[in-house]
Amino acid sequence: MELCDRSFTDPYSTAPTILLIGKTGSGKSTFANALIGEKKFQASESPESRTQICQSTLINLNGQEYNLVDTPGIPNVRKPDYEVLGEIARPIGNSSRGIMVILYVMALSEYKEEEQIATDLILKFLDQEESYRHIIVIFTKCNKKQTEDRSLIEDSFNDKLESFLEKVGNRWVVSPNPEIFEPNDPVVKRHLNDLKHYIRLMPKPYTRDVFWKARFAHVIISWIRSL
Numbered sequence: 444m445e446l447c448d449r450s451f452t453d454p455y456s457t458a459p460t461i462l463l464i465g466k467t468g469s470g471k472s473t474f475a476n477a478l479i480g481e482k483k484f485q486a487s488e489s490p491e492s493r494t495q496i497c498q499s500t501l502i503n504l505n506g507q508e509y510n511l512v513d514t515p516g517i518p519n520v521r522k523p524d525y526e527v528l529g530e531i532a533r534p535i536g537n538s539s540r541g542i543m544v545i546l547y548v549m550a551l552s553e554y555k556e557e558e559q560i561a562t563d564l565i566l567k568f569l570d571q572e573e574s575y576r577h578i579i580v581i582f583t584k585c586n587k588k589q590t591e592d593r594s595l596i597e598d599s600f601n602d603k604l605e606s607f608l609e610k611v612g613n614r615w616v617v618s619p620n621p622e623i624f625e626p627n628d629p630v631v632k633r634h635l636n637d638l639k640h641y642i643r644l645m646p647k648p649y650t651r652d653v654f655w656k657a658r659f660a661h662v663i664i665s666w667i668r669s670l
Contacts, residue, residue, distance in 0.1 A: 459540040465548035466561040467516030470583035474618040550584040554604035580615035
């Protein structure tokens with residue numbers, strides 16, 4: 444059953460949403476499973492995204508229940524970008540409480556052109572100015588030393604990545620590699636606590652009204668430019 448159908452039958456659909464977004468192959472589903480504590484979402488290490496429709500499950504953080512939604516990655520070899528963005532729009536349009544947090548999952552590497560294109564495409568779709576206030580960046584595929592020492596990750600940032608992080612308030616954490624760290628490792632708990640802290644500081648939710656106003660404005664601007 445697709446998310447748009449589940450949201451009307453799920454008694455917990457009134458819970459605010461945590462939205463997972465990111466480039467294909469960034470490790471979104473693997474991170475989500477680690478956050479949940481069990482393998483509920485399909486995950487793939489290949490460049491081809493296994494997530495083709497949004498996947499949703501309930502999760503409790505900071506004593507608050509959320510709908511955790513995993514979305515298809517961009518670019519997607521099976522679907523054109525506009526179809527993937529349409530799928531990402533589903534949980535926004537169906538969330539009665541809005542999107543509390545946008546977790547932008549990104550493999551730790553140079554912020555290369557392909558990553559920048561995917562980032563720009565997603566953020567323009569969501570409305571950059573508003574979505575920046577709700578984004579927490581999750582770095583995946585970090586080695587052991589990087590995961591243990593935040594400064595080693597900061598040393599790897601290039602200018603464009605630093606600029607992006609500044610726009611989201613320098614809110615970023617690491618998703619420890621489950622093949623290196625056990626779930627009860629103090630390093631894992633430290634990064635989870637950092638994530639919970641950022642979530643507690645989130646402003647009022649990013650609502651579907653804000654999203655649709657941004658989409659309408661984008662269509663109008665595009666139409667005017669085409670004249």
